[in-house]
Amino acid sequence: MKFASEFRDPALAKGLLAEIAKLAEQIGATREKPVHIMEICGGHTHSIFRYGLDKLIHEGIEFIHGPGCPVCVLPRARVDECIEMAERPEVIFTTFGDAMRVPGSKLSLLQAKAAGADIRMVYSPLDALELARRNPGREVVFFGLGFETTTPSTALAIQQAAREGLTNFSVFCNHITVPEPIKALLDDPYMMLDGFIGPGHVSMVIGIHPYDFIAQDYGKPLVVAGFEPTDLLQSVLMVLRQIAEGRAAVENQYARVVPEHGNKVSLAAIADVYERRPSFEWRGLGEIDASGLRIRPAYRAYDAEEKFGIGYAGKRAEVEEAEGCACGAVMTGRMKPVACPQFGKGCTPEMPLGALMVSSEGACAAYWQYGGARAAE
Amino acid sequence: MCLGIPGQIVAITDAGRMMALADVSGVKREVNVACVAEGPLEALVGHWALIHVGFAMSLIDEDEAARTLEALRDLGEAQETLAQMAEGAAALEGRA
Numbered sequence: 483m484k485f486a487s488e489f490r491d492p493a494l495a496k497g498l499l500a501e502i503a504k505l506a507e508q509i510g511a512t513r514e515k516p517v518h519i520m521e522i523c524g525g526h527t528h529s530i531f532r533y534g535l536d537k538l539i540h541e542g543i544e545f546i547h548g549p550g551c552p553v554c555v556l557p558r559a560r561v562d563e564c565i566e567m568a569e570r571p572e573v574i575f576t577t578f579g580d581a582m583r584v585p586g587s588k589l590s591l592l593q594a595k596a597a598g599a600d601i602r603m604v605y606s607p608l609d610a611l612e613l614a615r616r617n618p619g620r621e622v623v624f625f626g627l628g629f630e631t632t633t634p635s636t637a638l639a640i641q642q643a644a645r646e647g648l649t650n651f652s653v654f655c656n657h658i659t660v661p662e663p664i665k666a667l668l669d670d671p672y673m674m675l676d677g678f679i680g681p682g683h684v685s686m687v688i689g690i691h692p693y694d695f696i697a698q699d700y701g702k703p704l705v706v707a708g709f710e711p712t713d714l715l716q717s718v719l720m721v722l723r724q725i726a727e728g729r730a731a732v733e734n735q736y737a738r739v740v741p742e743h744g745n746k747v748s749l750a751a752i753a754d755v756y757e758r759r760p761s762f763e764w765r766g767l768g769e770i771d772a773s774g775l776r777i778r779p780a781y782r783a784y785d786a787e788e789k790f791g792i793g794y795a796g797k798r799a800e801v802e803e804a805e806g807c808a809c810g811a812v813m814t815g816r817m818k819p820v821a822c823p824q825f826g827k828g829c830t831p832e833m834p835l836g837a838l839m840v841s842s843e844g845a846c847a848a849y850w851q852y853g854g855a856r857a858a859e
Numbered sequence: 860m861c862l863g864i865p866g867q868i869v870a871i872t873d874a875g876r877m878m879a880l881a882d883v884s885g886v887k888r889e890v891n892v893a894c895v896a897e898g899p900l901e902a903l904v905g906h907w908a909l910i911h912v913g914f915a916m917s918l919i920d921e922d923e924a925a926r927t928l929e930a931l932r933d934l935g936e937a938q939e940t941l942a943q944m945a946e947g948a949a950a951l952e953g954r955a
Contacts, residue, residue, distance in 0.1 A: 525862045578860040605947030606913025635912045710930045747894040
């Protein structure tokens with residue numbers, strides 16, 4: 483254990499681990515009958531593995547890795563649609579780098595770029611806007627991807643494009659929301675979840691109240707957490723305290739960044755530009771009611787689905803997931819990444835078969851990066 | 860793309876578009892400050908913010924900025940974000 487070098491405050495981490503162990507004993511959590519805590523956000527999954535928290539923590543606590551990695555839940559059909567647009571000669575297709583290696587049914591965006599499509603990795607939708615200004619003869623499409631943390635950025639970019647009257651900029655909107663898949667998981671009779679670690683930066687945008695139903699209707703605790711290892715341990719402790727006291731509430735461990743009611747400007751921009759789709763497809767989870775956003779009719783001119791007749795606006799292509807890929811089972815916590823027959827064989831970060839191996843926030847990539855030795859255990 | 864990165868706002872570049880220059884680990888990058896603007900934009904200069912795909916999303920104090928940056932460096936996320944900023948700049952020139 484490399485406590486001194488790994489933790490900024492080793493004494494605090496040790497103290498929290500001891501308190502967690504004490505509470506775990508008190509509520510009777512054991513290796514055979516563990517308390518299941520789902521960390522929703524892929525950033526938290528990454529942090530848990532980086533610091534080996536799953537190994538340091540009392541054996542009666544089991545982390546279940548949630549669906550909070552947007553590129554990991556992206557169906558192959560969406561990638562195919564991106565490539566279809568990118569292959570048009572007039573299109574400059576722009577995307578966050580994270581999406582480049584996600585496999586489509588034939589190619590990834592990276593492979594399509596190598597084959598000649600004009601696909602550019604950008605840091606921000608603002609870069610895509612600037613490309614549209616500089617290239618009036620081209621159609622610039624931005625791949626709008628991500629949870630509520632990135633949704634305000636594309637909403638504000640679309641508002642800006644409308645103010646400037648840009649006609650060659652559009653967004654392929656695949657934004658998704660955090661609370662709805664959690665409801666879907668809680669409604670799944672096979673899921674055995676005792677509590678949640680809520681996402682930090684998503685909650686900075688939406689606040690803590692969109693999770694109220696988890697405590698009120700399902701009786702499960704949720705604690706919004708920061709990204710430092712001691713934030714995560716503190717949050718686990720807060721979840722366990724609720725369980726020990728027989729109560730369920732939404733609590734905020736990350737109040738130094740997350741305001742109770744979220745960010746007003748962001749929420750207003752999201753509400754102005756986007757509306758809910760009746761349902762949206764998630765890789766591994768299927769269609770989930772009201773879990774995706776689309777661009778409102780008032781901003782139709784900036785909607786790539788409408789402009790190119792693609793995606794949910796066109797005839798939707800049903801694409802099967804890759805054979806032998808167990809991303810769905812891993813994502814719902816039914817299977818550990820190393821139990822997937824393709825893990826490390828047909829599927830590695832260099833040549834991913836499933837999306838969970840692509841992003842550093844995907845559970846499989848996290849196991850691979852930090853658990854090479856562990857996988858062999 | 861899911862985690863924000865701390866940056867210090869060093870100048871307002873285009874008040875009409877709510878744009879400012881931020882210093883993110885030594886890299887200067889234009890960011891949108893609409894989400895953190897309450898009152899005159901000039902008042903933001905010198906403040907630290909969590910910057911998310913080019914948008915300042917939350918003002919934070921200097922200590923929180925330092926701690927967050929350290930955590931992001933540990934995870935390799937800070938390096939990744941800086942690389943993405945460089946890619947974004949290259950994309951504008953048609954080099955990426």
